[in-house]
Amino acid sequence: xxxxxxxxxxxxxxxxxxxxxxxxxxxxxxxxxxxxxxxxxxxxxxxxxxxxxxxxxxxxxxxxxxxxxxxxxxxxxxxxxxxxxxxxxxxxxxxxxxxxxxxxxxxxxxxxxxxxxxxxxxxxxxxxxxxxxxxxxxxxxxxxxxxxxxxxxxxxxxxxxxxxxxxxxxxxxxxxxxxxxxxxxxxxxxxxxxxxxxxxxxxxxxxxxxxxxxxxxxxxxxxxxxxxxxxxxxxxxxxxxxxxxxxxxxxxxxxxxxxxxxxxxxxxxxxxxxxxxxxxxxxxxxxxxxxxxxxxxxxxxxxxxxxxxxxxxxxxxxxxxxxxxxxxxxxxxxxxxxxxxxxxxxxxxxxxxxxxxxxxxxxxxxxxxxxxxxxxxxxxxxxxxxxxxxxxxxxxxxxxxxxxxxxxxxxxxxxxxxxxxxxxxxxxxxxxxxxxxxxxxxxxxxxxxxxxxxxxxxxxxxxxxxxxxxxxxxxxxxxxxxxxxxxxxxxxxxxxxxxxxxxxxxxxxxxxxxxxxxxxxxxxxxxxx
Numbered sequence: 001x002x003x004x005x006x007x008x009x010x011x012x013x014x015x016x017x018x019x020x021x022x023x024x025x026x027x028x029x030x031x032x033x034x035x036x037x038x039x040x041x042x043x044x045x046x047x048x049x050x051x052x053x054x055x056x057x058x059x060x061x062x063x064x065x066x067x068x069x070x071x072x073x074x075x076x077x078x079x080x081x082x083x084x085x086x087x088x089x090x091x092x093x094x095x096x097x098x099x100x101x102x103x104x105x106x107x108x109x110x111x112x113x114x115x116x117x118x119x120x121x122x123x124x125x126x127x128x129x130x131x132x133x134x135x136x137x138x139x140x141x142x143x144x145x146x147x148x149x150x151x152x153x154x155x156x157x158x159x160x161x162x163x164x165x166x167x168x169x170x171x172x173x174x175x176x177x178x179x180x181x182x183x184x185x186x187x188x189x190x191x192x193x194x195x196x197x198x199x200x201x202x203x204x205x206x207x208x209x210x211x212x213x214x215x216x217x218x219x220x221x222x223x224x225x226x227x228x229x230x231x232x233x234x235x236x237x238x239x240x241x242x243x244x245x246x247x248x249x250x251x252x253x254x255x256x257x258x259x260x261x262x263x264x265x266x267x268x269x270x271x272x273x274x275x276x277x278x279x280x281x282x283x284x285x286x287x288x289x290x291x292x293x294x295x296x297x298x299x300x301x302x303x304x305x306x307x308x309x310x311x312x313x314x315x316x317x318x319x320x321x322x323x324x325x326x327x328x329x330x331x332x333x334x335x336x337x338x339x340x341x342x343x344x345x346x347x348x349x350x351x352x353x354x355x356x357x358x359x360x361x362x363x364x365x366x367x368x369x370x371x372x373x374x375x376x377x378x379x380x381x382x383x384x385x386x387x388x389x390x391x392x393x394x395x396x397x398x399x400x401x402x403x404x405x406x407x408x409x410x411x412x413x414x415x416x417x418x419x420x421x422x423x424x425x426x427x428x429x430x431x432x433x434x435x436x437x438x439x440x441x442x443x444x445x446x447x448x449x450x451x452x453x454x455x456x457x458x459x460x461x462x463x464x465x466x467x468x469x470x471x472x473x474x475x476x477x478x479x480x481x482x483x484x485x486x487x488x489x490x491x492x493x494x495x496x497x498x499x500x501x502x503x504x505x506x507x508x509x510x511x512x513x514x515x516x517x518x519x520x521x522x523x524x525x526x527x528x529x
């Protein structure tokens with residue numbers, strides 16, 4: 001299923017060899033809708049039903065005719081790609097269109113400012129960078145205010161003001177009369193404040209999350225195999241178990257930073273304790289993709305919102321995979337009642353053609369200084385922006401008919417997956433997800449009566465993917481951090497016939513597991529029990 005070349009394999013040779021061992025090293029030559037094509041031995045096209053959907057990038061399918069025609073028109077008219085440091089009205093048009101959608105779904109009139117990027121990981125990192133810039137500016141404002149209040153208190157003591165006894169107890173120094181006592185107090189306050197305001201930022205995220213593999217974003221990705229080799233390069237995150245308000249509360253309390261502020265009232269100097277902005281951001285996915293297609297509960301989403309508001313920790317909602325209508329709403333988080341301070345959008349924003357993403361920041365938090373310290377050569381180009389506009393137009397057409405279609409097609413597909421689970425409860429452990437972002441989890445097979453199945457258990461989902469490709473011409477993959485879970489992220493144009501084809505494939509795989517038929521599952525000639 002792959003073309004033969006005499007040239008050395010220099011582009012990710014290890015990965016290609018691994019794919020070949022599973023029968024997934026396919027050289028696709030054409031794509032449309034939910035179908036990819038490769039050439040058979042006789043040169044004829046062989047169709048493969050694509051349920052991987054570009055890891056969620058193809059809500060409108062491969063080579064959507066309207067988007068493809070528009071892209072050809074843009075190229076034929078010599079639309080500029082590289083016109084950096086100039087007006088980009090087309091980028092603003094995308095930002096305005098996104099704001100209309102967000103304001104409708106979130107029930108707000110507040111605008112979100114847009115910073116464009118190229119990939120989802122970049123959009124997440126841009127959000128974290130902006131949040132850290134904002135935190136740093138707030139810290140500078142706090143230090144300035146603390147210094148001003150210290151100077152005012154010193155002047156007041158010189159004019160005869162007294163220091164309250166409680167102030168000494170709170171700070172932890174011995175009470176002394178007069179200027180000497182105040183200076184001891186002031187020194188202790190200054191030392192404490194320098195330590196607290198100098199603490200590194202605290203990043204919070206959820207166990208099971210995936211936010212990219214760049215230097216910063218990989219520290220937000222829970223899979224230790226991706227994260228650990230690069231732990232020394234960036235600030236580590238605190239991972240919180242999903243649906244655990246107690247764990248969230250404990251982390252917020254343990255990481256909380258406070259400073260002492262000197263206050264002068266009525267001739268008395270007292271000390272007030274204030275929060276210091278140590279929390280950079282809480283980054284989360286409303287539906288964890290790589291973590292196994294796990295939907296954040298509405299109750300825990302609300303708890304995160306409330307707890308973060310209390311400590312002034314901004315919430316970054318990673319909608320890279322779950323957004324753009326894939327859940328049946330434009331934002332998967334909106335159905336949870338979650339309102340982010342930042343949003344990261346990518347994947348389907350490019351319509352299956354453009355490589356583009358955007359980071360949105362609510363206006364009340366936006367720092368214009370960010371535009372001077374962050375940039376990207378390929379971001380915000382006309383071609384990507386025009387295509388993004390077209391994608392949004394298609395999704396929003398006919399009063400959001402696309403979202404209704406996603407919900408209907410998703411319900412149909414979910415029903416089929418649930419049917420497979422009901423008939424094979426010994427094989428299928430769980431089915432979950434929303435809209436056209438669904439997952440089917442297999443039970444662990446390390447105790448199978450088949451040696452081949454036992455040996456494949458650590459990478460079970462990839463073995464099933466190989467079977468589906470080989471026997472049913474279906475393309476799908478497991479989620480990277482939960483390899484027993486197959487993901488299904490087709491386009492909204494999914495047909496009943498395509499759903500039936502998947503059902504036959506999954507039932508075939510489940511039957512092989514039930515009968516311990518490792519040869520049938522792996523395609524090997526024999527299987528030793």
